[in-house]
Amino acid sequence: MKIKLKLELASGQSMKGAPLELLAKGRPIARATVDPQGYAAFDAKHAVGPFAVRVDRSILPPR
Numbered sequence: 001m002k003i004k005l006k007l008e009l010a011s012g013q014s015m016k017g018a019p020l021e022l023l024a025k026g027r028p029i030a031r032a033t034v035d036p037q038g039y040a041a042f043d044a045k046h047a048v049g050p051f052a053v054r055v056d057r058s059i060l061p062p063r
Contacts, residue, residue, distance in 0.1 A: 001043075001044050001045065001046050001047070002041060002042070002043055002044075003022065003030075003041070003042040003044065003051075004039060004040070004041045004042075005039070005040055005041075005053070006037075006038050006039050006040075007034055007038050007039075007040065007055070008038060014036075014038070015034040015038055015055070016034055016035070016036050016038075017033060017034060018033065018034040018055055018056065019031065019032075019033055019055075019056045020032045020033065020034065020040050020042075020053055020054065020055055020056075021053070021054045022042040022044055022051065022052075022053055023051065023052040023053070023054055024044075024047035024048065024049060024050075024051055025047075025048070025049070025050065026052075028054075029044045029045065029047050030042040030043060030044035030045075
């Protein structure tokens with residue numbers, strides 16, 4: 001299963017290089033990294049939702 005998404009922050013900050021996890025029922029099933037245009041693609045095994053994406057915001061500069 002391929003899932004592609006685009007991330008945009010209200011602050012306008014770039015998410016380039018941010019590590020992401022795709023969660024199914026709260027458990028990680030795939031990982032991805034945000035590209036320079038803000039897109040990420042997960043290549044995950046078939047799973048049943050609910051789905052969520054966890055972002056590691058520790059790489060972002062302090063506000």
